[in-house]
Amino acid sequence: xxxxxxxxxxxxxxxxxxxxxxxxxxxxxxxxxxxxxxxxxxxxxxxxxxxxxxxxxxxxxxxxxxxxxxxxxxxxxxxxxxxxxxxxxxxxxxxxxxxxxxxxxxxxxxxxxxxxxxxxxxxxxxxxxxxxxxxxxxxxxxxx
Numbered sequence: 246x247x248x249x250x251x252x253x254x255x256x257x258x259x260x261x262x263x264x265x266x267x268x269x270x271x272x273x274x275x276x277x278x279x280x281x282x283x284x285x286x287x288x289x290x291x292x293x294x295x296x297x298x299x300x301x302x303x304x305x306x307x308x309x310x311x312x313x314x315x316x317x318x319x320x321x322x323x324x325x326x327x328x329x330x331x332x333x334x335x336x337x338x339x340x341x342x343x344x345x346x347x348x349x350x351x352x353x354x355x356x357x358x359x360x361x362x363x364x365x366x367x368x369x370x371x372x373x374x375x376x377x378x379x380x381x382x383x384x385x386x387x388x389x
Contacts (some may be wrong), residue, residue: 352366367379
């Protein structure tokens with residue numbers, strides 16, 4: 246008589262049930278990570294904007310604190326009170342893959358996917374003041 250090898254139906258059902266339970270437990274953890282990843286990506290963009298603002302301001306100071314533009318990495322950056330203007334901050338920071346909307350002296354930088362995950366850069370209103378970064382929309386509710 247030949248000996249048959251393989252799995253019984255019961256063994257197969259048990260394996261499928263165990264895999265289903267593991268998937269049900271692991272899936273919510275992975276869904277939560279996408280929101281955290283978007284927030285981390287936007288925090289990286291905030292850091293780039295902070296650094297670019299400081300570097301452009303330093304270059305403007307080194308050039309004698311005059312002029313309304315600064316050349317940086319082959320781009321012409323418009324200056325407002327010594328710092329990058331709202332319409333130039335995305336170029337100064339080298340941001341690609343983001344949507345930038347400018348209204349007056351405020352630039353809203355958002356994720357290109359269209360989510361509400363965004364932050365704002367406000368150019369300084371007067372000489373001697375610094376730009377303001379508002380991170381109000383960088384939370385798990387807006388960055389889904």
